Amino acid sequence: MEKTVKICMTGFGNVGVRFARMLLEQERQLADEYGCRVIVTGVCTRTRGTVINPEGLDLGALLIMKEELGRFDSEYPGFAPDCGAPEMIERCGADIFIELSTLSVKDGEPASGYIRAALEHDMHVITANKGPEAWRYAELKALADERGKRYLFETAVLDGAPLFNMARSCLRGCEITGIRGILNTTTNFILGEMEKGGTYDEAVAEAQRRQFAEADPSMDVDGWDGAAKICALANVLMNAGATPDAVKVTSLRGITFGELKAARTQGFRLKYICSAERAADGALRLTVAPSLVPLDSPEALVNGTSNIITIRTDMMGELSIIEKDPEIKQTAYGVYSDLLSIISGERE
Amino acid sequence: MEKTVKICMTGFGNVGVRFARMLLEQERQLADEYGCRVIVTGVCTRTRGTVINPEGLDLGALLIMKEELGRFDSEYPGFAPDCGAPEMIERCGADIFIELSTLSVKDGEPASGYIRAALEHDMHVITANKGPEAWRYAELKALADERGKRYLFETAVLDGAPLFNMARSCLRGCEITGIRGILNTTTNFILGEMEKGGTYDEAVAEAQRRQFAEADPSMDVDGWDGAAKICALANVLMNAGATPDAVKVTSLRGITFGELKAARTQGFRLKYICSAERAADGALRLTVAPSLVPLDSPEALVNGTSNIITIRTDMMGELSIIEKDPEIKQTAYGVYSDLLSIISGERE
Numbered sequence: 001m002e003k004t005v006k007i008c009m010t011g012f013g014n015v016g017v018r019f020a021r022m023l024l025e026q027e028r029q030l031a032d033e034y035g036c037r038v039i040v041t042g043v044c045t046r047t048r049g050t051v052i053n054p055e056g057l058d059l060g061a062l063l064i065m066k067e068e069l070g071r072f073d074s075e076y077p078g079f080a081p082d083c084g085a086p087e088m089i090e091r092c093g094a095d096i097f098i099e100l101s102t103l104s105v106k107d108g109e110p111a112s113g114y115i116r117a118a119l120e121h122d123m124h125v126i127t128a129n130k131g132p133e134a135w136r137y138a139e140l141k142a143l144a145d146e147r148g149k150r151y152l153f154e155t156a157v158l159d160g161a162p163l164f165n166m167a168r169s170c171l172r173g174c175e176i177t178g179i180r181g182i183l184n185t186t187t188n189f190i191l192g193e194m195e196k197g198g199t200y201d202e203a204v205a206e207a208q209r210r211q212f213a214e215a216d217p218s219m220d221v222d223g224w225d226g227a228a229k230i231c232a233l234a235n236v237l238m239n240a241g242a243t244p245d246a247v248k249v250t251s252l253r254g255i256t257f258g259e260l261k262a263a264r265t266q267g268f269r270l271k272y273i274c275s276a277e278r279a280a281d282g283a284l285r286l287t288v289a290p291s292l293v294p295l296d297s298p299e300a301l302v303n304g305t306s307n308i309i310t311i312r313t314d315m316m317g318e319l320s321i322i323e324k325d326p327e328i329k330q331t332a333y334g335v336y337s338d339l340l341s342i343i344s345g346e347r348e
Numbered sequence: 349m350e351k352t353v354k355i356c357m358t359g360f361g362n363v364g365v366r367f368a369r370m371l372l373e374q375e376r377q378l379a380d381e382y383g384c385r386v387i388v389t390g391v392c393t394r395t396r397g398t399v400i401n402p403e404g405l406d407l408g409a410l411l412i413m414k415e416e417l418g419r420f421d422s423e424y425p426g427f428a429p430d431c432g433a434p435e436m437i438e439r440c441g442a443d444i445f446i447e448l449s450t451l452s453v454k455d456g457e458p459a460s461g462y463i464r465a466a467l468e469h470d471m472h473v474i475t476a477n478k479g480p481e482a483w484r485y486a487e488l489k490a491l492a493d494e495r496g497k498r499y500l501f502e503t504a505v506l507d508g509a510p511l512f513n514m515a516r517s518c519l520r521g522c523e524i525t526g527i528r529g530i531l532n533t534t535t536n537f538i539l540g541e542m543e544k545g546g547t548y549d550e551a552v553a554e555a556q557r558r559q560f561a562e563a564d565p566s567m568d569v570d571g572w573d574g575a576a577k578i579c580a581l582a583n584v585l586m587n588a589g590a591t592p593d594a595v596k597v598t599s600l601r602g603i604t605f606g607e608l609k610a611a612r613t614q615g616f617r618l619k620y621i622c623s624a625e626r627a628a629d630g631a632l633r634l635t636v637a638p639s640l641v642p643l644d645s646p647e648a649l650v651n652g653t654s655n656i657i658t659i660r661t662d663m664m665g666e667l668s669i670i671e672k673d674p675e676i677k678q679t680a681y682g683v684y685s686d687l688l689s690i691i692s693g694e695r696e
Contacts, residue, residue: 317674
């Protein structure tokens, strides 16, 4: 017998659209393998309008509107003018809230507030944002547990690569004692460009031209993005109870070609490494800093948009995961994989 | 309320002993986090005797006997002379059968027969052997499903690194389209030694001296071990329905220092690569062969006892997992992690 799962979403940009297409592409898989029909009852955006229908929206039609008009048509049945995420959550009757709103690394809002509202309306939550895990993890997780709901965020770090899900389902019983990795694509690209002989400014400009960097690159090059990611990882996997302002961050600005060249001469590459290490006294040290990595280490090989993360555990030793050249599809898959975890009734 | 889980084991060598110690070390974790007490009701060995007590054996005493006598004391209550695995399974009343018997790569026996017997006695099964997955996966999995029992084998490839469990729990909905990796430690060590300038025979002798190779190294250097591993992976993750004799194997014998040196001059290293690739026509090609890997690929960095596996999927792109310098503890952890999957009531 087929069950129906109702989802609502906030955000319908690149990831939201790719996820919506994935839902349509996987309709058959959802029915055949999971006995499940997924319908979308609300989509809320900041600038492209909001649509709500507790009986189910026509996802194909929403995708066409987005493509042709760049926004939802105000004539479309269910168009809800001036309706924000909290109101959509209240009205759409969904079982699962999918939070893909614009990033808010500096305080985790408005994503955290939306997530709280959805949990209070007894929805499971999936977010692609690292902000909530970096700033409010303990509070949101406690609320989710209290309500008996899932709060999942595989996409928050390393796109869809199974990181949080792996630690939860596959490293049972292990204590995670250290995490480190190359978690920010923009800065890794900038370092790669500089190694070819360019200046820092030239490398940033090239990253901007290729759309790897924002007009204001400070979130990446000043380590904010990395700080939020390592903090989210440490909160979830090491029970850190930290916030990103506790991360010791060294900006990438000021790095020179000379330093990169000298590193290589000595058998190293300079990489922008995020790390969470438990010191001998039990204190957790969170850092984001340009760091020397040996040329024969896997970290030295990570170029372009690829990522690497290494997890050290008490019982399972040290594992590294390399995600090669991820694209938007992998980000969307992370959200989809969280959805399947919920649909399949996975227990924690 | 605490539940009691009864397990029995066949095999009490290095892995069995390390696993037994882990059970004692984690007793508190099992009680506090899983509300569970694990007792061992049978241990069957080929040359060290068999002990059975449906009420629970004293695991500490068994470990001491093993250490002091090298075998179970025939005076020990529950000592069962001439009792093999099938009889132990029948008499010990366990919920879970842990199969750690001596490897049998060439036909998957006697492990497969033991596993069948345990499933028929309505036990969940955990095996550290790749033989059953390589030779009889479809049959054993069908029997397990029919009986509503778990059949887990995380340790069969890459020790305890979460490979099978990751694909099952964390790559939901993905089709796995290719697998490749360095899966055999002995041959990787031999190649590393030869690169220092030695002959093949010298490298094999050094591997034997360091106990990385058997007196007869043919299982490793003629690719049998690799063939069983890639076949097990392909059967479980790609639904191959293959047996190891279908794997196209090229022996490592005959490799020369000259070839390794030439490879490096051209920007490659020679590695013994196992792979499962689906061809354009849908056919699955399983191979084990010395292969050139680019010096700037993660595979080129894998030395010593470390392993790497790369999984290619339709939705999640390409992921590599590197297991660094695993020891016997990681093998035991793989068994323990399967045990926790069962105890936590994980659903597939």
